[in-house]
Amino acid sequence: MDYESVMKLALERGFYFPSCEVYADAQAGFWEYGPSGVGLKNKFLELWRRELVRRDAMMEIDGSQIMSGSVFEASGHLENFADPIIKCAECGSTFRADRIISEAAGIEIPEGAEPAEFDRILSEKGVACPKCKGSFGGAKRFNMMFGVGIGPEGVGAYLRPETCQSIFVDFPRLYKTMRGRLPLGVAQVGKSFRNEIAPRQSLLRLREFYQAEIEVFCNPSRLDEVDKFAEVQDTTIRIQTDGDPVPMTCGQAVDSGAIPNRFVAYYIGILAEFYEKTGINVQRSRFRRLGEKEKAFYADVAFDFEVETATGWLELVACNYRSDYDLSSHAKKSGEKFEVMDNDEKVLPHVFEISMGIDRSLYTILEHSLREDEKNDRTVLSLRPYLSPVHVGVLSLVKKDGLKEKADEIYMQLRRKCDAFLDHSGAIGRRYRRLDEVGAPFAITVDHQTIKDDTVTLRMRDSMEQKRVRISELDSVVAESIAYP
RNA sequence: GCGGAGUUAGUUUAGCCUGGUAGGACGUCAGCUUCCCAAGCUGAAGGUCGCGGGUUCAAAUCCCGCACUCCGCACCA
Numbered sequence: 168m169d170y171e172s173v174m175k176l177a178l179e180r181g182f183y184f185p186s187c188e189v190y191a192d193a194q195a196g197f198w199e200y201g202p203s204g205v206g207l208k209n210k211f212l213e214l215w216r217r218e219l220v221r222r223d224a225m226m227e228i229d230g231s232q233i234m235s236g237s238v239f240e241a242s243g244h245l246e247n248f249a250d251p252i253i254k255c256a257e258c259g260s261t262f263r264a265d266r267i268i269s270e271a272a273g274i275e276i277p278e279g280a281e282p283a284e285f286d287r288i289l290s291e292k293g294v295a296c297p298k299c300k301g302s303f304g305g306a307k308r309f310n311m312m313f314g315v316g317i318g319p320e321g322v323g324a325y326l327r328p329e330t331c332q333s334i335f336v337d338f339p340r341l342y343k344t345m346r347g348r349l350p351l352g353v354a355q356v357g358k359s360f361r362n363e364i365a366p367r368q369s370l371l372r373l374r375e376f377y378q379a380e381i382e383v384f385c386n387p388s389r390l391d392e393v394d395k396f397a398e399v400q401d402t403t404i405r406i407q408t409d410g411d412p413v414p415m416t417c418g419q420a421v422d423s424g425a426i427p428n429r430f431v432a433y434y435i436g437i438l439a440e441f442y443e444k445t446g447i448n449v450q451r452s453r454f455r456r457l458g459e460k461e462k463a464f465y466a467d468v469a470f471d472f473e474v475e476t477a478t479g480w481l482e483l484v485a486c487n488y489r490s491d492y493d494l495s496s497h498a499k500k501s502g503e504k505f506e507v508m509d510n511d512e513k514v515l516p517h518v519f520e521i522s523m524g525i526d527r528s529l530y531t532i533l534e535h536s537l538r539e540d541e542k543n544d545r546t547v548l549s550l551r552p553y554l555s556p557v558h559v560g561v562l563s564l565v566k567k568d569g570l571k572e573k574a575d576e577i578y579m580q581l582r583r584k585c586d587a588f589l590d591h592s593g594a595i596g597r598r599y600r601r602l603d604e605v606g607a608p609f610a611i612t613v614d615h616q617t618i619k620d621d622t623v624t625l626r627m628r629d630s631m632e633q634k635r636v637r638i639s640e641l642d643s644v645v646a647e648s649i650a651y652p
Numbered sequence: 653g654c655g656g657a658g659u660u661a662g663u664u665u666a667g668c669c670u671g672g673u674a675g676g677a678c679g680u681c682a683g684c685u686u687c688c689c690a691a692g693c694u695g696a697a698g699g700u701c702g703c704g705g706g707u708u709c710a711a712a713u714c715c716c717g718c719a720c721u722c723c724g725c726a727c728c729a
Contacts, residue, residue: 185720191704361729525729
C-alpha cells in the first residue's frame with residue numbers, strides 16, 4: 168500500500184497525527200500516537216518481550232531520558248554525533264562544510280575533521296556562498312543532541328540520542344546485583360531524541376522517537392560457544408553482503424562466513440523470527456552488511472535489518488557489534504570497574520546490539536497489512552489478531568427486541584479479557600467496515616436467533632465468513648483467537 | 653539545510669487566474685427504516701480558508717515573511 172493511504176488511515180482512525188497541531192509554532196519531527204496507535208504499539212512491544220527478552224532470559228530496565236554530559240563525553244557523542252556546518256556571513260544560509268567543499272573544490276574531507284581544517288580549505292580555495300557569493304564565517308560542529316539545563320544553574324546535560332547508554336552505565340550494578348552471567352542481554356524500551364536537520368515522512372524520521380534496544384554482553388573469546396544456536400540454525404534469513412539479498416539458513420550464514428560467528432547469528436535469527444510474527448512481509452526484507460563508510464562510529468561489524476516499503480528500503484533495526492568500545496570508554500571516564508568474571512576468566516565484555524526503531528516498525532506493519540478489497544468495496548487492515556488495537560467488535564444487528572441489551576451483556580463479559588469495542592449505531596455493513604479499518608480480526612453480532620438459543624454470529628475480517636458460536640464458548644474462542652503465537 | 657510542489661471541515665476537494673456573505677462529496681451525530689456487509693429517508697453538528705504582516709472600502713483570492721506537509725539531495729533508528 169502507498170504512503171498516502173497509510174497516512175490517511177493513521178489520521179482518520181487514530182493511529183498517529185502531528186503533535187501540537189493546533190498551534191502555528193508546532194515544530195516538525197514530533198508526532199503523537201492516538202488510541203489505535205497505542206494499542207498497536209503496546210501489543211507490538213509485548214510480542215517483542217515474548218520473542219526476544221523472555222525467550223533469551225534478558226533483563227529489562229527503564230533508564231532516564233536526560234543523562235549527564237560525562238556519559239556523552241565517554242560515549243563519543245559529543246565528539247562524533249555532529250555535522251560540520253558553515254554559515255554565510257552575508258545571507259545567513261547554512262551549509263554542510265564537507266559537502267560544499269566537495270562540490271565547489273572537488274576535495275573530499277571527512278566530516279569528522281577539525282573545524283579549522285574546513286576553514287583552511289575554504290579560504291585556500293576561495294569558496295563562496297553558492298546563494299549570494301558572500302563569504303563564510305568559521306566552521307562549527309552542529310551536534311544533533313538536544314541540550315538541557317538542569318536546575319536553576321542550568322547544569323549541562325542531554326536528552327539521550329539512543330537508549331543504550333543507560334544500559335552500559337548500569338551494567339556493573341546489574342551484573343553484580345542481578346546475578347549476571349555472560350552472555351547477558353539487557354533490554355530497554357523508551358524515547359530517544361535527535362535534533363535532525365530535516366525530519367520527514369511522519370514516523371519514519373522523527374526528532375523524538377521510540378527505540379527498543381537490546382545490548383548483549385559477551386565474552387569475546389567464546390563467540391562460537393552458543394548452545395542455543397541450535398534453535399535458529401534452520402531459520403531462514405535473507406542476507407546481503409554484496410549484490411542481491413540471498414535467502415539462507417542461519418547455519419549456512421555462519422558456515423559461509425556471511426555472519427562472523429554463531430553468537431551474532433543466534434540474535435539475528437531470533438530477530439528474524441520476531442519480525443515474521445509481526446506480519447511484516449519478510450520476503451521483502453534483508454539483513455544488509457554495512458561497509459566501512461556506512462557504519463556508525465562505534466561499530467565493528469554492522470547489519471541493518473531493512474524492509475521494502477512504498478518509500479523504498481527502510482532501516483528498521485541496526486545490529487552492531489560494538490566490541491568493548493562502550494564499556495572501556497565508560498570505565499576510563501568514570502573510573503568504575505566494568506570487567507566481570509566469566510567462569511575463571513576476568514573479561515571486559517564485548518557488546519552486540521539490536522537497536523530497533525519502534526515507530527518505523529509500526530509504520531511498516533501498517534503499510535504491509537493495509538489492503539483495498541475492491542470486490543467488496545472496503546479497506547482492510549489485516550493485522551495479526553494479537554496486534555490489533557481492537558480484538559473484537561460487539562454489535563447488535565438491530566437495537567430493538569432486546570438485542571441491544573444482549574450485546575451490552577456480551578460486551579461486559581469480554582471487556583476486561585480483551586480489547587472489545589461495542590457498536591449499536593448504523594447499518595451492520597458500515598459497522599463491519601469500520602472494524603475492518605482498525606484491524607479488528609472478528610466481530611460478534613447479536614441477532615434474533617441469539618434470543619432463542621444463546622448463539623451469536625462470528626464474522627471474520629479477512630474472509631468475511633460467518634459462523635455461529637455459543638455465547639458460553641465466546642471466552643475461549645476469543646482467547647484462542649487473539650493469543651500470541 | 654538546499655531545490656521543487658503544496659496547505660480550504662475528521663478525510664477528500666471546488667472556489668484563487670479575473671478580490672465582493674466559503675460549497676460539494678465521503679465520514680460523524682440524532683431519528684425513521686432495516687433479521688448480516690458502506691442501501692434509503694429526515695434532520696443536525698462541524699471552517700481562525702496553515703500563521704503573521706502588507707495592499708485595498710473589501711482578501712481563501714493579490715504581495716511579502718514564516719511554519720508545516722510531500723518529492724529530490726544530504727543525514728539517519
